[in-house]
Amino acid sequence: xxxxAARGFVASGVHSxxxxxxxxxxxxxxxxxxxGAAVWTTNRVLAAPVVVSKRHLDAAEPQAVVINxxxxxxxxxxxxxxDAELTAAETASALxxxxxxxxxxxxxxIGVPLPMDRVxxxxxxxxxxxxxxxxxxxxxxxxxTDRWPKQAAVEGxxxxxxGMAKGAGMIHPRLATxxxxxxxxxxxxxxxPIDVLRPAVDAxxxxxxxxxxxxxxxxxxxxxxxxxxxxRTAERDAQFAAALGDVxxxxxxxxxxxxxxxxxxxxxxxSGAASTEEADAVARRIATSPLVKTAAFxxxxxxxxxxxxAGSAPWNGGFARVETDRLSVSFDxxxxxxxxxxxxxxxxxxxxxxxxxxxxxxxxxxxxxxxSDLTVDYVRLNAEYTT
Amino acid sequence: xxxxAARGFVASGVHSxxxxxxxxxxxxxxxxxxxGAAVWTTNRVLAAPVVVSKRHLDAAEPQAVVINxxxxxxxxxxxxxxDAELTAAETASALxxxxxxxxxxxxxxIGVPLPMDRVxxxxxxxxxxxxxxxxxxxxxxxxxTDRWPKQAAVEGxxxxxxGMAKGAGMIHPRLATxxxxxxxxxxxxxxxPIDVLRPAVDAxxxxxxxxxxxxxxxxxxxxxxxxxxxxRTAERDAQFAAALGDVxxxxxxxxxxxxxxxxxxxxxxxSGAASTEEADAVARRIATSPLVKTAAFxxxxxxxxxxxxAGSAPWNGGFARVETDRLSVSFDxxxxxxxxxxxxxxxxxxxxxxxxxxxxxxxxxxxxxxxSDLTVDYVRLNAEYTT
Numbered sequence: 001x002x003x004x005a006a007r008g009f010v011a012s013g014v015h016s017x018x019x020x021x022x023x024x025x026x027x028x029x030x031x032x033x034x035x036g037a038a039v040w041t042t043n044r045v046l047a048a049p050v051v052v053s054k055r056h057l058d059a060a061e062p063q064a065v066v067i068n069x070x071x072x073x074x075x076x077x078x079x080x081x082x083d084a085e086l087t088a089a090e091t092a093s094a095l096x097x098x099x100x101x102x103x104x105x106x107x108x109x110i111g112v113p114l115p116m117d118r119v120x121x122x123x124x125x126x127x128x129x130x131x132x133x134x135x136x137x138x139x140x141x142x143x144x145t146d147r148w149p150k151q152a153a154v155e156g157x158x159x160x161x162x163g164m165a166k167g168a169g170m171i172h173p174r175l176a177t178x179x180x181x182x183x184x185x186x187x188x189x190x191x192x193p194i195d196v197l198r199p200a201v202d203a204x205x206x207x208x209x210x211x212x213x214x215x216x217x218x219x220x221x222x223x224x225x226x227x228x229x230x231x232r233t234a235e236r237d238a239q240f241a242a243a244l245g246d247v248x249x250x251x252x253x254x255x256x257x258x259x260x261x262x263x264x265x266x267x268x269x270x271s272g273a274a275s276t277e278e279a280d281a282v283a284r285r286i287a288t289s290p291l292v293k294t295a296a297f298x299x300x301x302x303x304x305x306x307x308x309x310a311g312s313a314p315w316n317g318g319f320a321r322v323e324t325d326r327l328s329v330s331f332d333x334x335x336x337x338x339x340x341x342x343x344x345x346x347x348x349x350x351x352x353x354x355x356x357x358x359x360x361x362x363x364x365x366x367x368x369x370x371x372s373d374l375t376v377d378y379v380r381l382n383a384e385y386t387t
Numbered sequence: 388x389x390x391x392a393a394r395g396f397v398a399s400g401v402h403s404x405x406x407x408x409x410x411x412x413x414x415x416x417x418x419x420x421x422x423g424a425a426v427w428t429t430n431r432v433l434a435a436p437v438v439v440s441k442r443h444l445d446a447a448e449p450q451a452v453v454i455n456x457x458x459x460x461x462x463x464x465x466x467x468x469x470d471a472e473l474t475a476a477e478t479a480s481a482l483x484x485x486x487x488x489x490x491x492x493x494x495x496x497i498g499v500p501l502p503m504d505r506v507x508x509x510x511x512x513x514x515x516x517x518x519x520x521x522x523x524x525x526x527x528x529x530x531x532t533d534r535w536p537k538q539a540a541v542e543g544x545x546x547x548x549x550g551m552a553k554g555a556g557m558i559h560p561r562l563a564t565x566x567x568x569x570x571x572x573x574x575x576x577x578x579x580p581i582d583v584l585r586p587a588v589d590a591x592x593x594x595x596x597x598x599x600x601x602x603x604x605x606x607x608x609x610x611x612x613x614x615x616x617x618x619r620t621a622e623r624d625a626q627f628a629a630a631l632g633d634v635x636x637x638x639x640x641x642x643x644x645x646x647x648x649x650x651x652x653x654x655x656x657x658s659g660a661a662s663t664e665e666a667d668a669v670a671r672r673i674a675t676s677p678l679v680k681t682a683a684f685x686x687x688x689x690x691x692x693x694x695x696x697a698g699s700a701p702w703n704g705g706f707a708r709v710e711t712d713r714l715s716v717s718f719d720x721x722x723x724x725x726x727x728x729x730x731x732x733x734x735x736x737x738x739x740x741x742x743x744x745x746x747x748x749x750x751x752x753x754x755x756x757x758x759s760d761l762t763v764d765y766v767r768l769n770a771e772y773t774t
Binding site for chain 2: 042043044045046074075077109110111215216290291294295297298300303304307308310311312314318319320321322323324325327337340341342374375376378379380382383
């Protein structure tokens, strides 16, 4: 159940010394010829590894991914670009490939240069340690404030999709980025990976919120190496797309469950919106409302805050269409507000997940979102002083 | 320095019993014939008093404002509308005016009907208690989780602008709305109040953020009664507009300083944006970023989070234009990041206010925003369980 679950993938995680202790550098490699793609952060401020890796993906099909934790290599200017290039070059040299075939990802402190001697030694050590059972080590080496490694794998008819991720939620003084690497032995042709990856990311990683902040380093990378040796059919293609979606969804769910300071997972489902875009805007607004998220921390079925958030969801230069007297809200399946009227019910919210269902009663648009709660620990973690 | 600072205004605050203790109902009235206007919440979910007061303002010039705290009269259906109408009618009857001349505002618990017997008795008591020195009592009666009454007044050449407000930041189980009433004896003609009020609100109340949530009840009301008896000149008009802006700015600043759990006031100034709209989007994004706000709580000059927020400011269907290597950031006047490079400075942030100045280096667009920090107390206050 890891990034090496599919045939023809090896991985490793080592302690390079970027961080004082623990593994902090991972390599994932396809041993068979792969094709691939990535979906990147939309932040206008891009970290150096994002700039470099975008160039590499434009120039060649990716065969390996090298990831360091501890230093984000963001806001580091030309030095940062050169360091990311050098990291890719050293990885390529160790693995016998071209630098453009290496994707570089970083997570950690912003505005600090990478300690390149350690990084390059780590790259050599990790490249030498690559193994089919190295997935867990790689998944551990990319963590920052995460409490546990995040891995997933789904087996299809003759193929496997596997992956690893690290959590969203930025913690001072690091920008703890959301990173994911997904691998498969399913046969994809050049150009196809982005077409399958984008919808899978839109339905998973783009529908989660820990704190609504978008990092300079976020990335989801897909490598597909055809090592399954199977023939493609329309049925198998559909099965593969579903498996890819499932792996992304499982990793996204893990990320939210392990959000900084999180004590509960909020499953927000909006239906009956005037359009899909408006359902999305409303779900996102609820998922990022500090008031909804603090209420969740207090296990409070506070539908008033859900209404207030729903009524102020930015859409199309204004707010998404909402009419109070058509609106219904349930917490964990218990209706608390039905077509504009409170039911008087106050469901007890006890589990590790809480569902909030909102029916706008206007049309067919629906969307869902996962969110963590906003807790005292989140504030404490993120208010720590720079030292 | 209150809502009765201008000639021809009286006010009062009484304990009606909507809340267990303390004053909870206020009336402000112009004793000379007034004209007026209001700026309302943009939330799609409107509280009953907002619906009713909008109708009243369409039908007549406002002569009085009645405000209750404790119950927001939001999500209360047709009963809520009838209750708001009845509150206005009782106020009008006590004051010898038409119901349409009364603006009704509410703040407090959502989804709960107003205890109308207490409200109506309170309206009669408050109407009988109206006095020129009643401003402080009125300002106290409209508070919810605020720690102190918010009042301001500015004297011009022969006229006065005064006002009162209550804080933003919603606290469970109440929706603690942002409300403000501004009064002046400056002579305005019918139709003019909205034209002067809107820019004043845009530059003040619309540029503050406690938690980024927008209530169902937010309102700013202006009454102008000409009681100064002065003649208008172009110079006086300009002075009046400035005074109105100053009163709104002072009240807005008080609201942020008293944000729920707030320990520091963040003064965010963005310059050099490609457009004013983009400056506004970037300032707003920084002001609402949980990561920037928790860093402020920790007195951490965390420019990395400021960059990450600036790079992801929603604008025009995408993000506002930002280029890392043109960007400069200062905390309390000390440059920490200059044209794409960290300076290495780590200013000590000790006061009750912290300024964050961001120069995008792209154009002439500028905008400012006030925000409170995100604190452990904010989460605690808002996570309290429904009981």
